[in-house]
Amino acid sequence: MNAPIKISVMICFFANTEYQKIKMKNNKLKEVEKRYRELGVEGDDVFTLIASEYIQFHKLDLSERLIGIIKKANEIKCNGSSQKIGSIAKRVVRYDKLGKELPILYQFFHSKRFRDNTGKFFTPRNVARSMADMLPLKNDAVIFDPTCGGGTFLLEASKKWKNSVCHLLANDIDNYLVTLTEIVLKIQIPKKHRLSLFNENIYSPEETIRLFQNKVDYILANPPFSLTVDNFSPESKLLRRGYRNSDALFIDLAKDLLKEGGKLVCLLPHSIISNKEYAELRKVVEEDWHINGVMVLPEGVFQETANTTTRADILILKKKGEGIFNSETVFCNISSVGQPLNSRDSLFEEDDLSRILKQDEVRKVLETN
Numbered sequence: 001m002n003a004p005i006k007i008s009v010m011i012c013f014f015a016n017t018e019y020q021k022i023k024m025k026n027n028k029l030k031e032v033e034k035r036y037r038e039l040g041v042e043g044d045d046v047f048t049l050i051a052s053e054y055i056q057f058h059k060l061d062l063s064e065r066l067i068g069i070i071k072k073a074n075e076i077k078c079n080g081s082s083q084k085i086g087s088i089a090k091r092v093v094r095y096d097k098l099g100k101e102l103p104i105l106y107q108f109f110h111s112k113r114f115r116d117n118t119g120k121f122f123t124p125r126n127v128a129r130s131m132a133d134m135l136p137l138k139n140d141a142v143i144f145d146p147t148c149g150g151g152t153f154l155l156e157a158s159k160k161w162k163n164s165v166c167h168l169l170a171n172d173i174d175n176y177l178v179t180l181t182e183i184v185l186k187i188q189i190p191k192k193h194r195l196s197l198f199n200e201n202i203y204s205p206e207e208t209i210r211l212f213q214n215k216v217d218y219i220l221a222n223p224p225f226s227l228t229v230d231n232f233s234p235e236s237k238l239l240r241r242g243y244r245n246s247d248a249l250f251i252d253l254a255k256d257l258l259k260e261g262g263k264l265v266c267l268l269p270h271s272i273i274s275n276k277e278y279a280e281l282r283k284v285v286e287e288d289w290h291i292n293g294v295m296v297l298p299e300g301v302f303q304e305t306a307n308t309t310t311r312a313d314i315l316i317l318k319k320k321g322e323g324i325f326n327s328e329t330v331f332c333n334i335s336s337v338g339q340p341l342n343s344r345d346s347l348f349e350e351d352d353l354s355r356i357l358k359q360d361e362v363r364k365v366l367e368t369n
């Protein structure tokens with residue numbers, strides 16, 4: 001009779017400590033905000049000061065983008081002494097030396113302009129880690145995130161490739177996010193991982209990104225959901241069939257960039273899998289790709305990072321080509337991803353997604369053995 005009670009008490013205790021951690025993180029952010037506000041510094045400027053401190057603390061290789069951040073930070077005016085503003089940033093860096101929380105800081109201090117119309121939902125780290133785990137490890141892989149946000153996918157890919165060589169390509173339409181990705185990756189990736197950064201509109205890319213046509217091994221991404229695209233430049237079968245939205249066109253864009261046999265692992269709105277209006281799209285996808293997997297995610301995956309209940313699924317597609325075969329497809333309904341799906345979720349420690357990826361049959365289909 002006593003055993004079940006003990007178990008439930010243990011679960012509650014565990015969940016509470018995790019909630020406390022999240023609460024502590026938020027309190028820390030509010031504390032930093034308050035201290036800066038007392039000195040007359042707010043929003044974007046706070047992030048610039050902290051980013052500049054990270055660049056200098058880690059003595060990162062200085063690109064024009066990073067020099068720009070240091071310069072901007074030096075120009076920020078405050079009510080108190082510049083020594084005081086410097087000391088707050090130093091404390092933030094001391095608390096999180098590797099800048100693991102930098103994307104969260106960015107979101108917190110840029111919140112006003114964060115929700116413009118470019119679909120900026122950051123992917124929770126657990127989900128990004130599992131998606132990187134869906135890629136077969138191969139030496140010298142070219143791995144691209146065309147809408148990189150805070151660089152989470154590429155960081156997780158770099159961790160997976162830790163003993164192998166790879167070339168990481170990062171692009172975002174928002175230059176500030178490219179800078180964030182540059183800082184996050186330059187702090188944490190090993191020297192043998194090459195990094196190239198771009199700031200282009202992926203739906204009508206310039207010459208630099210076009211150079212990678214048919215050269216990319218893997219695309220890992222969470223593109224902006226359901227935006228109407230006016231000028232799409234790569235040749236697109238889906239556009240010809242009447243699909244003008246960012247989700248559909250992203251699939252054709254990935255096909256343009258990947259080598260034959262290359263893989264796209266990406267989050268797309270659930271409607272792509274479920275709605276009648278996408279029946280034709282699904283037919284075209286089957287013509288051009290081997291479908292390695294469809295993982296239907298639970299509602300609330302973006303609750304923590306973006307406070308939205310937008311539903312998304314993971315698609316794992318392999319570009320067709322000569323001598324490229326597919327065996328089976330993994331279809332699964334995922335019930336948990338290792339983080340709260342809503343404010344009452346007390347079982348969020350469970351991570352169905354990463355557990356499924358450990359199964360031998362799944363690894364065989366995804367070629368991650």
Ligand SMILES: C[S@@+](CC[C@H](N)C(=O)[O-])C[C@H]1O[C@@H](n2cnc3c(N)ncnc32)[C@H](O)[C@@H]1O
Nearest residue numbers: 118120121122123147148149172173201202222
């Ligand atoms: C849903 S967020 C995902 C960010 C990041 N990959 C992640 O998963 O955390 C989408 C990202 O796409 C970027 N984006 C939106 N439109 C774009 C475009 N036309 N070209 C390139 N990036 C774009 C946004 O700035 C945003 O960072």
